[in-house]
């Protein structure tokens with residue numbers, strides 16, 4: 266068990282609570298930054314592309330975590346905001362806007378569009394926001410087809426390369442540079458997320474999640490704060506969408522479908538709602554699962570000589586895993602990790618009920 | 634000097650008249666108590682002041698400022714803080730974070746400085762934490778500061794809620810049944826705190842309380858309500874001996890008499 270003695274206010278404000286924590290996060294960051302060297306060494310960057318895709322999902326994951334895990338508002342339409350960011354980026358680049366301007370703008374446009382769409386329903390109960398965003402997600406493909414003069418519609422549209430001060434970055438031509446671009450965006454979003462949590466706005470988000478009535482009594486403007494959370498969330502989604510486009514190099518009206526929206530929400534639930542870590546754990550699971558299922562399928566087909574090309578098998582297994590999490594580990598993978606860590610820190614004193622919520626006073630148990 | 638003034642306020646919920654033509658004024662620096670049987674309309678009066686409800690009729694002003702012209706989230710900024718009868722804390726946050734939300738009315742940072750932690754974000758954060766740390770010291774909450782609310786004992790939650798209201802640095806503090814469900818010792822602590830809040834911090838207090846011991850000990854004036862109507866207003870002694878008040882309590886559990894704090898039955902609340 267570690268005791269952290271605090272001697273000044275900075276101790277509570279700092280990103281890292283103590284030295285070892287700082288060390289582990291820096292080590293993780295260091296490993297991430299030297300990762301491409303390994304792929305240079307083996308001379309095959311395919312897997313790096315997969316890892317890059319996972320990091321893109323952590324970006325939108327963090328955005329959705331801020332909205333759902335932090336503010337308590339569920340969006341079933343974040344793929345739609347990714348689409349807005351993606352197409353905005355493409356259109357700006359095709360119009361000759363430099364990437365360093367087009368890319369930030371793509372997030373901003375997604376954020377503004379998202380806020381305009383969400384504003385009318387933010388006053389209502391959270392369910393209406395979920396429904397409105399779901400509707401939005403279902404209609405995305407139709408809108409892309411409707412505006413096919415700009416979006417390429419069903420035929421799709423090629424995503425221009427990234428160009429930074431004349432240096433062109435293409436996922437296939439230089440996967441290493443693309444990896445670093447994605448990591449840089451992820452780190453910027455991560456830093457902003459972490460900062461906002463230790464500032465009044467972040468606490469106002471959590472206040473709304475836990476009790477709207479007392480948030481209001483403390484002077485939190487509910488509509489404005491929810492809109493802010495939604496805006497930030499959609500900015501992250503827009504950036505992830507733009508990067509997703511660069512990664513796919515070609516997008517159509519089917520790229521950002523409603524299944525993707527739902528997967529994003531499930532991703533953060535699996536990862537652990539309310540924790541930044543949850544966005545990362547969830548993205549890794551969502552990234553690895555299809556590959557793992559495909560590998561297991563071919564292994565099982567070969568080993569038992571059966572034909573396992575059942576359509577929808579991936580979705581079924583994915584759904585089962587999600588249901589398992591919701592039933593057995595509501596705190597998600599990150600919650601599971603916290604338990605394991607506490608077990609080792611306290612060894613041999615860990616008690617089975619350590620993380621069980623103490624039975625708190627039920628309002629209904631009390632008369633007045 | 635009058636701080637809060639309620640004039641002929643009426644609140645109807647369909648057929649129920651929860652508050653019926655009530656007028657009261659709370660003077661700067663006093664502790665004013667609202668008493669009355671359950672369902673008398675006391676909490677509704679609080680909800681009117683908090684602007685959770687808009688009165689069917691009547692006016693509410695704070696130092697002449699029309700509260701009805703403001704939405705609910707402006708009330709804290711005007712200097713009114715409150716607690717809730719059924720504790721409304723942020724369950725998945727720590728005690729420290731709960732108190733820090735109380736600082737929201739003093740927020741001077743914008744989104745950009747909060748995201749980058751450049752500009753005034755860090756210095757503002759320290760200012761808020763300093764203010765909250767004073768509240769923690771005042772209420773002896775050090776042992777709980779990094780604990781999640783979910784899992785805290787009932788008595789501590791009541792204190793945290795008081796702390797969150799104090800962190801807003803209010804002019805007027807609304808306490809809805811601050812001692813309900815508290816033990817004798819906890820009720821005594823609450824009495825001392827309310828006294829300090831009034832005398833040392835100079836904060837005006839309007840409270841709802843069933844514990845007449847606590848009411849007599851801390852309040853300057855008392856108003857008794859029943860069925861939404863005013864029965865009597867005056868000192869605690871005057872109100873308790875008022876015929877209308879005695880009659881209103883007949884048949885109910887009876888008014889809890891007492892001259893000093895801590896006469897309350899331990900355990901289950903009335």
Ligand SMILES: Nc1ncnc2c1ncn2[C@@H]1O[C@H](COP(=O)(O)OP(=O)(O)O)[C@@H](O)[C@H]1O
Pocket residue numbers: 646649650651669670671672673674675676677678
């Ligand atoms: N939101 C509401 N809708 C309908 N009736 C309400 C509402 N709030 C309070 N009431 C009614 O108003 C009356 C007074 O309630 P309340 O102010 O909570 O009483 P007290 O706090 O004095 O016990 C009760 O009859 C209650 O049922």
Ligand SMILES: [Mg+2]
Pocket residue numbers: 675676677718
């Ligand atoms: Mg009440």
